[in-house]
Amino acid sequence: MTGLTVRHRRTVALDALDLTLGPGVHGLLGPNGAGKTSLIRVLATVAAPSRGRVELLGRDAGAHRERSEIRRRLGYLPQAFGYYPGFTVREFVAYVAWLKEMPAELAPAAVERAVERVGLADRIDAGMKTLSGGMVRRAGIAQAIVNEPELILLDEPTAGLDPEQRVEFRALLREVGATATVVVSTHLVEDVAAACSEVTLIESGRVAFRGTTGELTALGEVSHAADGSANAIEHGYTAALRGHRAAASAATGSSPEDTP
Numbered sequence: 424m425t426g427l428t429v430r431h432r433r434t435v436a437l438d439a440l441d442l443t444l445g446p447g448v449h450g451l452l453g454p455n456g457a458g459k460t461s462l463i464r465v466l467a468t469v470a471a472p473s474r475g476r477v478e479l480l481g482r483d484a485g486a487h488r489e490r491s492e493i494r495r496r497l498g499y500l501p502q503a504f505g506y507y508p509g510f511t512v513r514e515f516v517a518y519v520a521w522l523k524e525m526p527a528e529l530a531p532a533a534v535e536r537a538v539e540r541v542g543l544a545d546r547i548d549a550g551m552k553t554l555s556g557g558m559v560r561r562a563g564i565a566q567a568i569v570n571e572p573e574l575i576l577l578d579e580p581t582a583g584l585d586p587e588q589r590v591e592f593r594a595l596l597r598e599v600g601a602t603a604t605v606v607v608s609t610h611l612v613e614d615v616a617a618a619c620s621e622v623t624l625i626e627s628g629r630v631a632f633r634g635t636t637g638e639l640t641a642l643g644e645v646s647h648a649a650d651g652s653a654n655a656i657e658h659g660y661t662a663a664l665r666g667h668r669a670a671a672s673a674a675t676g677s678s679p680e681d682t683p
């Protein structure tokens with residue numbers, strides 16, 4: 424994406440972002456309101472940028488005809504998603520397979536495989552409304568991967584998952600990231616440390632850090648002794664944000680302490 428700007432009325436959610444993402448698992452980190460959801464929604468083609476150009480899977484997301492092609496080839500898990508309450512898990516995932524125009528003869532097996540990959544095989548014929556919050560989220564992940572997408576966009580996929588499910592989900596992320604471009608927004612730096620090859624840290628609609636998880640961890644190690652990978656990367660997250668805020672305030676002449 425080039426010069427990607429998203430405005431919500433007077434709020435600048437994304438400020439002229441230039442970003443290129445290749446295959447692998449990309450973690451999108453940042454404080455509340457940083458712009459992560461705004462970015463994922465543009466990548467999922469459910470929101471149009473205010474300015475800038477977005478190319479996805481080699482196609483122009485701004486062109487109507489190309490957008491339809493992109494949509495068939497991507498998978499998207501929004502932060503909050505809806506479903507018809509009468510649907511079973513199988514029907515919910517099959518409905519998305521149909522929306523993605525999967526060939527009818529391939530869809531039933533693809534649905535079963537996706538549901539199995541998220542560990543819901545024993546609930547495949549259960550009603551969506553009978554599932555726990557974590558199970559609904561896993562069904563959401565199943566619909567995002569049912570069409571074997573080349574681009575997978577996951578907004579806070581681990582919210583509501585218990586620790587065991589999170590560990591399983593990270594393994595699934597690494598597996599799908601071997602062949603697809605996966606962009607995953609999360610508040611949990613442990614998700615990033617365990618599953619992501621690259622990290623983009625966003626603050627106030629700008630890129631505050633871009634690099635590997637190892638590089639983010641190394642940033643934290645400058646000021647803190649490493650005391651376990653999750654903590655070390657958390658220190659890196661904080662150090663990167665502080666550096667970005669200091670640079671931004673130097674540019675505007677204000678003090679970093681002015682920034683909440």
Ligand SMILES: Nc1ncnc2c1ncn2[C@@H]1O[C@H](COP(=O)(O)OP(=O)(O)OP(=O)(O)O)[C@@H](O)[C@H]1O
Pocket residue numbers: 431432434435436453454455456457458459460461462
């Ligand atoms: N529909 C909207 N109308 C007005 N402002 C909005 C709207 N959606 C988002 N914003 C604002 O845009 C900015 C970026 O929001 P966004 O949801 O992209 O952040 P985020 O990084 O996903 O946050 P969180 O971690 O809390 O989910 C915030 O200042 C937010 O208040």
